[in-house]
Amino acid sequence: ERGMVVDKERTFCMIKPEGVARGLVGEILTRIEHKGYRIVALKMLRLTREMAEKHYAEHREKPFFRELVEHITSGPVIAMVLEGPGVISGLRKLMGATNPQEAAPGTIRGDYALETGQNIIHGADSLASAEREINLYFRPEEIMG
Ligand code: RTP
Ligand code: MG
Helix, strand or coil, X not given: CHHHHHHCCXXXXXXXXXXXXXXXXXXXXXXXXXXXXXXXXXXXXCCCHHHHHHHCHHHCCCCCXXXXXXXXXXXXXXXXXXXXXXXXXXXXXXXXXXXXXXXXXXXXXXHHCCCHHHCCEEECCCHHHHHHHHHHXXXXXXCCC
């Protein structure tokens, strides 16, 4: 049935190194779970340069790419798959704007960050990105049905 398919929407989410280092993992997971999204996969890992370059491939030509890869590989991150109705755009709303100075209070970036390069959390920005990123970090058997 169509409703079932929509409820099973999945996205990829990452708590970036500064979020882990600052002890915000519990707070962020709480917000995600209280909203009603289901965590269906979760791991802590440190990205290799190769993984980081794949993850942010869309930004390869940007002036900040080098800095971005340095940053995301600088410490352990939490990678997750989240599930729920409208979770791709819903997670982006919980995160707030890319520049935390423009992110609304009540959002994760709005409440806990001040710099674009230290904006704590990543979320896939489309269905295609979500599928690509989930496959980059997780094998099918690591995702709970
Ligand atoms: P993300 O991919 O990390 O979830 O962030 P986003 O969609 O909100 O923003 P995006 O445009 O995809 O940028 C990816 C990350 O690159 C860093 N950034 N730096 N210096 C700059 O102008 C600049 N612009 C973006 C940020 O850390 C951003 O999250
Ligand atoms: Mg992005």
